[in-house]
Amino acid sequence: MTRFRAPKGTHDVLPPESRRWARVEAAFTDLAARFGYEPAITPIFEATEVFVRSVGEETEVVQKQMYTFEDKGGRSLTLRPEATASVVRAAIQAGGVSGVLKASYWGPMFRYERPQAGRSRQFHQAGVEYFGEAAPEADVEVIEFGYRFLEELEVPDVEVRLNSLGDEEDRKAYHAELVAYLQERLDLLSEEARGRVETNPLRVLDSKADVDVVADAPIPLDHLGEEAFAHFERVKAGLDRVGVPYVIDPHLVRGLDYYNRTVWEYVPTGYEAAQASVGGGGRYDRLFELLGGRPTPAVGLAMGVDRIILAMGERDLPRVLDLFVTYAGPPWKDEAVRLVSRLRREGLRVDIDLGDRSLKAQFRAADRRGARTAVVVGDEWHQGIVTAKDLVEGSQTTVPVEEIATWVLEH
RNA sequence: GUGGCCGUAGCUCAGUCUGGUGAGAGCGCCGGGUUGUGGUCCCGGAGGUCGCGGGUUCGAAUCCCGUCGGCCACCCCA
Numbered sequence: 001m002t003r004f005r006a007p008k009g010t011h012d013v014l015p016p017e018s019r020r021w022a023r024v025e026a027a028f029t030d031l032a033a034r035f036g037y038e039p040a041i042t043p044i045f046e047a048t049e050v051f052v053r054s055v056g057e058e059t060e061v062v063q064k065q066m067y068t069f070e071d072k073g074g075r076s077l078t079l080r081p082e083a084t085a086s087v088v089r090a091a092i093q094a095g096g097v098s099g100v101l102k103a104s105y106w107g108p109m110f111r112y113e114r115p116q117a118g119r120s121r122q123f124h125q126a127g128v129e130y131f132g133e134a135a136p137e138a139d140v141e142v143i144e145f146g147y148r149f150l151e152e153l154e155v156p157d158v159e160v161r162l163n164s165l166g167d168e169e170d171r172k173a174y175h176a177e178l179v180a181y182l183q184e185r186l187d188l189l190s191e192e193a194r195g196r197v198e199t200n201p202l203r204v205l206d207s208k209a210d211v212d213v214v215a216d217a218p219i220p221l222d223h224l225g226e227e228a229f230a231h232f233e234r235v236k237a238g239l240d241r242v243g244v245p246y247v248i249d250p251h252l253v254r255g256l257d258y259y260n261r262t263v264w265e266y267v268p269t270g271y272e273a274a275q276a277s278v279g280g281g282g283r284y285d286r287l288f289e290l291l292g293g294r295p296t297p298a299v300g301l302a303m304g305v306d307r308i309i310l311a312m313g314e315r316d317l318p319r320v321l322d323l324f325v326t327y328a329g330p331p332w333k334d335e336a337v338r339l340v341s342r343l344r345r346e347g348l349r350v351d352i353d354l355g356d357r358s359l360k361a362q363f364r365a366a367d368r369r370g371a372r373t374a375v376v377v378g379d380e381w382h383q384g385i386v387t388a389k390d391l392v393e394g395s396q397t398t399v400p401v402e403e404i405a406t407w408v409l410e411h
Numbered sequence: 412g413u414g415g416c417c418g419u420a421g422c423u424c425a426g427u428c429u430g431g432u433g434a435g436a437g438c439g440c441c442g443g444g445u446u447g448u449g450g451u452c453c454c455g456g457a458g459g460u461c462g463c464g465g466g467u468u469c470g471a472a473u474c475c476c477g478u479c480g481g482c483c484a485c486c487c488c489a
Contacts, residue, residue: 005480060487064412082489109489114412116483125489192486209485255488265489277489304489328447361441363449371449378447391449 009113009121011306016370019317020309025106027152028126028303032104035145037128040103042086048076053290054085056257058200065111067121079110082256084284084300085291087129092293101131106305117310118276124305127281134297136231139262139283140238146266146279146301147244155278155311157269160246162239164232164261165202165253166224168286171260174223175201181217188213205251219250228261235262258284262299268311278311279303317370319392322349323408324366328378330356336377339404346405367391373411375404 006012013021032039048068055061067079080086083105091097106126115121128145130138143160150158165171182189182197182204189197190209197204205214224232239246246264254263263282281301288296323343327336336352343350353365359376366374376387380398388399390411399407 008480065487111488113487114485115481116485119488123489127489190486203487207486279489302489307489324449326448358442359447360443360445360449365449367449374449376447387447389448394450396448 007121009115011120011122016317016320016368019320019370020312021305022320023318024153024305024308025126028104028106028149031145031149031152032128035102035128035141037102037104040087040090040105040129042083042090042105043080044108045077045079046086046089048078050085050089050291051078051081054088054256054258054287055081056200058196059255059257061111061255065113067110067112081111082109082302083107083125083127084129084256084258084287084302087300088131088287088293088298089291091131091296092288092291096288096294097132097296100133102128103131104128118304118307120306125302126305127300127302129298129300131298132296133299134285136234136262137238138297139231139235139299140242140244142281142299142301143235143239143246143262143264144242144244146281146303149303150266150268150278150308153308153312155268155308158278159267159269160239160244160264161249161252161267162236162246162262162264163221163249163252164224164228164235165220165259165263165282166228167260170223170225170228171220174218174220177218177223178202178204182213185213200257202253203255205253214251220253221248221250231261254280254282256282258287258290260285264301266303277304278307319370319372320349321351321366321369321371322373323351323404324362324369324371324374324391325350325352326359326362326366326374326376327352328359328376332377332381335381339377339401343405343408348405348408373408375399 048066051066052062061081066081069077071077087103087105091101091103104127107124108122109125110122112121113119128142130142143162147158147160166174178201179197182193182201186194186197188210189204190207193204193207193210202220204210205217205219207214236246252263252265254265259282261283263280265277265280267276268278279301281299283297283299285295285297287298288294325336325340325343327333333354333356337354340350340352351369351371353362357365363374371391374389374391378387380386381401384401385398386401386404387396388404388407389396
């Protein structure tokens with residue numbers, strides 16, 4: 001085997017496979033701009049405390065999945081397991097949010113765990129954060145954003161699962177009731193769930209091993225305060241209004257402690273895998289305070305890029321070149337290179353095989369490199385024309401040299 | 412962190428149980444058929460420390476021990 005490999009739980013993405021990633025990133029960047037989100041660029045590591053305080057001391061992420069290290073100044077730093085904490089920290093550091101701030105991000109996240117399908121130690125998330133808006137329509141907008149993103153990428157059979165956790169005051173009463181329910185049935189619970197009854201009882205709700213016990217457990221939805229209830233009603237109505245279908249999942253709680261009220265996930269139902277969820281989000285009105293900022297309402301989501309690409313399946317790779325220029329033998333190479341340079345300056349995506357290979361080999365390369373069309377620079381050049389071929393249709397014609405760009409754009 | 416499966420050509424794998432005839436197939440790659448044409452077809456070619464270390468044996472891809480790595484599931488999450 002090769003001497004050096006990518007570290008456990010990390011993956012390389014090389015051309016042409018990376019075309020899938022480029023497509024997802026382009027779709028995200030475009031959609032975020034259309035929704036009014038602008039990029040936020042934050043460090044890939046933070047003071048460990050930022051994540052402990054925001055994500056939650058008792059969460060799996062903080063308990064066992066953090067890439068924590070000490071730098072040469074003795075500071076405890078952690079590679080970000082998610083980006084929301086960083087963006088909130090950055091907003092607070094910049095003086096807090098006055099009015100509204102809508103930010104998007106794209107980049108690698110890190111969690112130390114045993115890798116498997118759809119789970120890596122380094123994975124990529126694309127997300128948006130909507131700061132400073134308490135209106136339920138903001139939740140609706142963010143949920144719709146994720147839904148349209150998956151729609152645009154044609155991820156099949158996506159289900160939006162929706163729930164509300166209520167506000168902090170609602171949760172106190174609810175917690176007591178839930179803990180009481182669980183403690184009566186301690187012997188029926190799995191070992192993991194048993195441990196969580198004291199530390200993080202909400203997490204028991206989505207435990208796969210305890211579906212039977214949990215089926216009749218009290219749920220947050222039945223304990224919403226007046227305001228949280230009204231908020232949730234308006235979120236649902238808003239989703240109906242913009243045409244985003246959803247199902248209520250009363251056991252959906254999500255793994256990060258900072259959420260309140262609305263939480264949701266995107267799950268491709270046709271895709272058989274344990275790590276099915278391709279994205280999720282929620283409202284986190286308390287997070288700014290948790291990190292020492294002024295109270296600021298906020299809602300956001302994170303989409304898992306790696307999982308989206310998995311769920312998209314083995315569809316044909318997109319074509320990425322407008323034109324491939326071939327030349328009929330070395331005497332025509334200089335003319336062909338000059339043509340390529342000109343067309344690139346005119347804005348076309350153009351490439352060429354520089355190895356003096358046979359035309360057959362050049363056309364093979366054109367196809368493999370993802371070109372839509374090809375032209376041959378050869379004897380016809382003397383008449384001011386080139387042979388032009390549509391590689392998708394297979395049709396061929398001749399085109400005056402000065403009209404190549406026009407012809408390419410028509411195909 | 413717990414459990415299961417697996418490391419042989421760039422990729423997917425056969426061969427391992429029952430050790431021994433010159434390490435194979437498909438796909439991919441390169442070339443030719445078509446000295447100016449891809450994606451289909453036909454022909455040819457290149458490419459391998461059988462993960463690594465040790466042991467058993469006249470002889471190890473094959474048996475034993477160790478080690479590293481990959482995949483999958485649990486937990487949890489993107």
